Amino acid sequence: MANSSNSSFHLLLVYASLLIPSSCYSQRPWSPSGDAAMFVFGDSLFDAGNNNYLKSALGRADFWPYGETFFKHPTGRFSDGRIIPDFIAEYLNLPFIAPYLQPGNHQYLAGVNFASGGAGALVETNKGFVIDLKTQLSYFRKVKQQLGEERGDTETRTLLSKAIYLFSIGSNDYLAPFSTNFSAFHSYSKKDYVGMVVGNLTTVIKEIYENGGRRFGFLNVEPLGCSPYARAVLQNNTRGCVDELTVLAKLHNRELAKVLKELTGQLKGFKYSNFDFYTSLGERINNPSKYGFKKGRVACCGTGPYRGIPSCGGKRTIKEYQLCDDASEYLFFDGSHPSEKANYQFAELMWMGRPGPHNLRALVQE
Numbered sequence: 098m099a100n101s102s103n104s105s106f107h108l109l110l111v112y113a114s115l116l117i118p119s120s121c122y123s124q125r126p127w128s129p130s131g132d133a134a135m136f137v138f139g140d141s142l143f144d145a146g147n148n149n150y151l152k153s154a155l156g157r158a159d160f161w162p163y164g165e166t167f168f169k170h171p172t173g174r175f176s177d178g179r180i181i182p183d184f185i186a187e188y189l190n191l192p193f194i195a196p197y198l199q200p201g202n203h204q205y206l207a208g209v210n211f212a213s214g215g216a217g218a219l220v221e222t223n224k225g226f227v228i229d230l231k232t233q234l235s236y237f238r239k240v241k242q243q244l245g246e247e248r249g250d251t252e253t254r255t256l257l258s259k260a261i262y263l264f265s266i267g268s269n270d271y272l273a274p275f276s277t278n279f280s281a282f283h284s285y286s287k288k289d290y291v292g293m294v295v296g297n298l299t300t301v302i303k304e305i306y307e308n309g310g311r312r313f314g315f316l317n318v319e320p321l322g323c324s325p326y327a328r329a330v331l332q333n334n335t336r337g338c339v340d341e342l343t344v345l346a347k348l349h350n351r352e353l354a355k356v357l358k359e360l361t362g363q364l365k366g367f368k369y370s371n372f373d374f375y376t377s378l379g380e381r382i383n384n385p386s387k388y389g390f391k392k393g394r395v396a397c398c399g400t401g402p403y404r405g406i407p408s409c410g411g412k413r414t415i416k417e418y419q420l421c422d423d424a425s426e427y428l429f430f431d432g433s434h435p436s437e438k439a440n441y442q443f444a445e446l447m448w449m450g451r452p453g454p455h456n457l458r459a460l461v462q463e
């Protein structure tokens with residue numbers, strides 16, 4: 098008797114935990130007056146489920162095995178578990194920041210996540226299948242307006258000036274021209290194209306600044322050409338890195354660093370953290386064991402060389418795929434996205450490492 102009631106109690110708990118929204122995993126009650134809110138912009142590295150709600154999305158992760166380790170169910174995050182903004186939210190004592198498009202999510206005091214898998218800084222990038230950065234900014238304006246109506250201008254201004262604005266953007270602007278017929282890319286020099294990408298990001302930063310934003314956190318562009326995806330799909334012969342993408346990523350990162358430095362001189366009170374994702378991911382690809390991974394080049398989930406062909410979950414064109422037993426042994430969960438363990442390492446470096454000129458913890462404490 099005792100046994101059977103115990104086991105049904107256990108079952109109930111399991112069901113209850115499936116029903117708990119992700120925002121309830123946080124550690125302690127969040128206080129709107131004490132803690133900084135977080136607004137998240139960008140692409141699949143930061144998308145917490147916005148693409149689930151697009152009619153036709155370039156990429157989605159709302160099916161198993163995405164989410165298999167931490168959440169135990171798919172959420173739309175492109176990883177086995179938590180993504181970088183989730184860990185930053187934990188450091189900030191915030192609940193997980195919900196996707197803007199999630200139905201019923203109209204509470205913005207802790208911030209909101211606008212990021213969309215496949216998105217770029219240019220509106221042309223994967224147009225029609227993503228929420229591009231400009232549209233993400235227009236959603237931010239709506240959020241600001243709603244906050245103003247609910248909390249008044251003074252409280253809204255305080256919230257927006259204390260908030261952290263996190264960005265991961267650019268990769269798709271460089272990847273998209275390789276898989277789609279994107280004439281704009283081919284009619285510009287690399288330098289001018291990079292200038293356009295960083296220029297459009299700068300416009301968004303300036304507008305957020307004009308709306309009261311002061312504390313910004315950036316990821317620069319990773320070694321795009323060395324992902325399992327790039328090696329398997331874009332590089333036919335050697336299966337080495339795709340050099341053209343490496344060149345573009347380096348150009349982008351140099352331009353971004355320069356522009357951020359210039360903005361510091363132009364915009365009073367503008368503060369930022371620029372995490373060198375390029376170097377951190379590159380080090381782990383080349384020396385996985387130094388960072389606790391068994392595999393740095395092969396993805397946990399996918400098909401073909403390096404499991405780099407995007408088929409994880411079997412919901413795209415290719416239905417067959419391999420899945421590793423233990424995602425934490427892998428740097429990449431699928432061909433383009435880090436595992437939760439890798440995301441945690443990156444978030445920790447952003448929070449308390451030495452990204453220039455500040456880490457996020459210092460930005461918040463100032």
Ligand SMILES: *[C@@H]1O[C@H](CO)[C@@H](O)[C@H](O)[C@H]1NC(C)=O
Pocket residue numbers: 278280
């Ligand atoms: C790519 O687009 C151009 C016009 O923008 C068109 O002339 C060309 O045929 C297209 N190529 C492919 C392979 O679709």
Ligand SMILES: *[C@@H]1O[C@H](CO)[C@@H](O)[C@H](O)[C@H]1NC(C)=O
Pocket residue numbers: 219220221292293294295296297300
């Ligand atoms: C933004 O991108 C568009 C192409 O989408 C380009 O025409 C424009 O010049 C860019 N803006 C800046 C400020 O670089």
Ligand SMILES: *[C@@H]1O[C@H](CO)[C@@H](O)[C@H](O)[C@H]1NC(C)=O
Pocket residue numbers: 331332333
């Ligand atoms: C890869 O190979 C296929 C067929 O062999 C070819 O159509 C395609 O253009 C090649 N792609 C690259 C990036 O070399």
